[in-house]
Amino acid sequence: MQPNQTHLQAPHLQFHLPAEADTVAFGAAFARALAPGLHIQLRGNLGAGKTALTRAMLQAAGHRGPVRSPTYTLAEPYSVVIGNQRVDVVHFDLYRLASPEEFLDAGFREYFGNDTICIVEWPEKAGPVLPSPDIMILLSIAGQGREIELQALSDQGMQCLNRLTAALTPPTP
Ligand SMILES: Nc1ncnc2c1ncn2[C@@H]1O[C@H](COP(=O)(O)OP(=O)(O)OP(=O)(O)O)[C@@H](O)[C@H]1O
């Protein structure tokens, strides 16, 4: 039997983002590593930078206009370009989700598992009805800046983080 390469190589990345401009640059690099169908969960306290990172990703992928947390509507759809492909992205903010049942009743599960990229703030509010993510991101306040940790939880997630690592590694002279 072959060893389970997925678990042996699952990337766990950590970076310090000293200022908001670094979040913007990181979001742009991450946007280039995305692929259709990825499900990304964003965890972290109020003000940790979940929406700031999402905004940076969407704008780097060609979205013109504001990106705000969909605090009351809970979900906001976007259409962006990744590579040469137009891709649907749905940004969720589940902070005000009353119960996991509300998530199901709203039909949100239909977005997961097809070609739509789902980015979910406050995933813990949906509890067990939320499908498991490809990538889990944890943001935390660190001094004046932010700390970001990314963990791949599927093959698709691992491939995305490998593309991100390659993009962030400066070429050797
Ligand atoms: N690397 C950084 N260093 C310092 N400040 C940052 C950095 N990245 C983002 N910020 C700032 O942190 C704040 C993050 O706010 P944001 O709305 O993104 O938080 P959030 O995690 O989405 O919170 P909520 O849970 O309320 O939705 C913004 O004021 C933004 O300017």
Ligand SMILES: [Mg+2]
């Ligand atoms: Mg937010």
